[in-house]
Amino acid sequence: MRCPKCDSVMEPITFHSIVVDRCTNCEGIWFPDAEHKELKKMRGSQVIDTGSPEVGKKYDRIEQINCPVCGKTMEHVPDTYKPHIHFEHCLKGHGTFFDAGEFKDYKGEKLSDFFRDLSMYFHRGSK
Secondary structure (H helix, E strand, C coil), X not given: XXXXXXXXXXXXXXXXXXXXXXXXXXXXXXXXXXXXXXXXXXXXXXXXXXXXXXXXXXXXXXXXXXXXXXXXXXXXXXXXXXXXXXXXECCCCCEEEECCCHHHHHHCCCHHHHHHHHHHHHHHHCC
16 A cells, blocks of 8 residues: 555554554554544553654645545545544545554543634634
8 A cells, every 4th residue: 555645655553453544654544444532541552653753744735645545535534523633534434544643642532632723713713
């Protein structure tokens, strides 16, 4: 499989029998189906996200990417509970792509996240 962001080789990574693919260059992660939701619940699963958040932010600017399974354009969507996180999701249900550092952020629950997202919500609403 090739990375949908930088076209580098993806390598399989296994965490407690759940297999995802991580890019050997930008370190983005491809979650087949809805594995990101399952892994979010699992203690310690953030270890699969070894990438730099700074590199992830650079690649997050690339919004038009194709699904590595079906080749169709993926949807660039914010997370419901953490709208500062944007991931790409295959509309045909093949999987979801997180840029480097995004899965750790997606998985982590901190009080500061709550206040940052609350602030973003009210700031958007005032426009």
